[in-house]
Amino acid sequence: MITLDILPKLEEIMEKQGLSPAIKDSVIKCSHFHSFPAPGLLIGVFMTDYALELLKATPDERLYGVSETHKCAPDALQAITHCTVGNNRLKVIPIGRFAITLNRKSWDPEIEGVRVFVDLDKLKKYPLIYAWFTNDPSFDHHGDSLPLLEEILTAGRTILSFEDVIVTTEAKKKWKSVICTQCGETIPDYLASGDLCMSCAGTHYYRKA
Amino acid sequence: MITLDILPKLEEIMEKQGLSPAIKDSVIKCSHFHSFPAPGLLIGVFMTDYALELLKATPDERLYGVSETHKCAPDALQAITHCTVGNNRLKVIPIGRFAITLNRKSWDPEIEGVRVFVDLDKLKKYPLIYAWFTNDPSFDHHGDSLPLLEEILTAGRTILSFEDVIVTTEAKKKWKSVICTQCGETIPDYLASGDLCMSCAGTHYYRKA
Known part of the structure; x- marks a missing residue:
């Protein structure tokens, strides 16, 4: 190594x-x-x-x-x-x-x-x-x-x-802050899945201990 | 700024x-x-x-x-x-x-x-x-x-x-090196799209000047 x-x-x-x-x-x-x-x-x-x-x-x-x-x-x-x-x-x-x-x-x-x-x-x-x-x-x-x-x-x-x-090149995205109705954390609107953030909607890389 | x-x-x-x-x-x-x-x-x-x-x-x-x-x-x-x-x-x-x-x-x-x-x-x-x-x-x-x-x-x-x-956690991926038949550059096999790399297959973020 x-x-x-x-x-x-x-x-x-x-x-x-x-x-x-x-x-x-x-x-x-x-x-x-x-x-x-x-x-x-x-x-x-x-x-x-x-x-x-x-x-x-x-x-x-x-x-x-x-x-x-x-x-x-x-x-x-x-x-x-x-x-x-x-x-x-x-x-x-x-x-x-x-x-x-x-x-x-x-x-x-x-x-x-x-x-x-x-x-x-x-x-x-x-x-x-x-x-x-x-x-x-x-x-x-x-x-x-x-x-x-x-x-x-x-x-x-x-x-x-x-x-x-x-x-x-990529133009800077305009965004609004939205609150996930499940975890209560904020995300940019363009990453929301309905009322949920992607994590609460199913993208799990962890679970609660 | x-x-x-x-x-x-x-x-x-x-x-x-x-x-x-x-x-x-x-x-x-x-x-x-x-x-x-x-x-x-x-x-x-x-x-x-x-x-x-x-x-x-x-x-x-x-x-x-x-x-x-x-x-x-x-x-x-x-x-x-x-x-x-x-x-x-x-x-x-x-x-x-x-x-x-x-x-x-x-x-x-x-x-x-x-x-x-x-x-x-x-x-x-x-x-x-x-x-x-x-x-x-x-x-x-x-x-x-x-x-x-x-x-x-x-x-x-x-x-x-x-x-x-x-x-x-994620285990380290095993991979083989393959050569894209179009551009001639090497890529790991798990990222190949048939005989091509993703760029030659269509993922373009640039074009030749």
């Missing part, structure tokens, strides 16, 4: 590879946020860094991101660009491709953005990343993970490709 | 109210992550702090969280407890109630947890929070937001209630 204890070794590798201070800082920041330096998180750091450069944007701008996977990549986007789930500037769309899209704010229904993705062809040069990424049965999930992490830090953005895209 | 520039004033208020160092640190940390100290984010900080205490847990434990709203609250959970979207320890379930659930790791199909929510009855003592929370037309979204933020920092956890719950 990878833990934060491996960070000093990753810092040594990054130093040796001559990675930029921005990448080094992001790897450390994202690892603490995510609670460990997962392989997909490190790739996510390079993806986010690449997307920012392609968009000629800086992390302090008001950006909007999409992650096409819930695995790791959203955390790099969140911790670096401040496009978060809670501030509604990150959408996770369950397509399952290891890809992100980044764009600026727009009041128009569409805006130019950039999509960065892991390119399977480019990955073939890196046997460990390839085996891990494609979930190949040959990959040892219980062995030493440092060689894989080192390969990712060595590959950097060379395993990525990008495309310029036009992203559909 | 609320920005990070208001943080020094919030720090003064927290000092005056005698809030704990943990709360003060969390307010600052979460505000930077979220990119500004949103009212819902501050409530989220108190909710997360309360849930941790009720669970007798610390933020460095392996915890699992649910937010019943995508608004603000997930960011407090993410930044404080490291239950994140990307490490799969946070689920955002679009019920719309301003509530979170927190529990420990379990290999069983169910585990005890705690659910913390904003209690509308308790909110009546705080006219600004009440008007903002219920999206009342009387609330001025363009005015000075400091009085609202101050009321939230003053109210603290007194506007919250909790219940002990039993949460359903």
Whole structure:
């Protein structure tokens, strides 16, 4: 299992590879946020860094991101660009491709953005990343993970490709507050199911103890 | 519009109210992550702090969280407890109630947890929070937001209630990597739509520029 204890070794590798201070800082920041330096998180750091450069944007701008996977990549986007789930500037769309899209704010229904993705062809040069990424049965999930992490830090953005895209924007929803007649808690009207909230109407992820 | 520039004033208020160092640190940390100290984010900080205490847990434990709203609250959970979207320890379930659930790791199909929510009855003592929370037309979204933020920092956890719950856990999905025959990118088999990924099969959030 990878833990934060491996960070000093990753810092040594990054130093040796001559990675930029921005990448080094992001790897450390994202690892603490995510609670460990997962392989997909490190790739996510390079993806986010690449997307920012392609968009000629800086992390302090008001950006909007999409992650096409819930695995790791959203955390790099969140911790670096401040496009978060809670501030509604990150959408996770369950397509399952290891890809992100980044764009600026727009009041128009569409805006130019950039999509960065892991390119399977480019990955073939890196046997460990390839085996891990494609979930190949040959990959040892219980062995030493440092060689894989080192390969990712060595590959950097060379395993990525990008495309310029036009992203559909979303207008802020107008809403009224309504009270669920069963639990008495408030919900926005657009999430109500008749007089009930979705939980009382049947979406149960818990029961009372 | 609320920005990070208001943080020094919030720090003064927290000092005056005698809030704990943990709360003060969390307010600052979460505000930077979220990119500004949103009212819902501050409530989220108190909710997360309360849930941790009720669970007798610390933020460095392996915890699992649910937010019943995508608004603000997930960011407090993410930044404080490291239950994140990307490490799969946070689920955002679009019920719309301003509530979170927190529990420990379990290999069983169910585990005890705690659910913390904003209690509308308790909110009546705080006219600004009440008007903002219920999206009342009387609330001025363009005015000075400091009085609202101050009321939230003053109210603290007194506007919250909790219940002990039993949460359903989710086993890790086994998956194989498959290649979409149209775009050539890899996806987990459980997200494929025949030979295609969901994007090529029709889930479009962008088009090529």
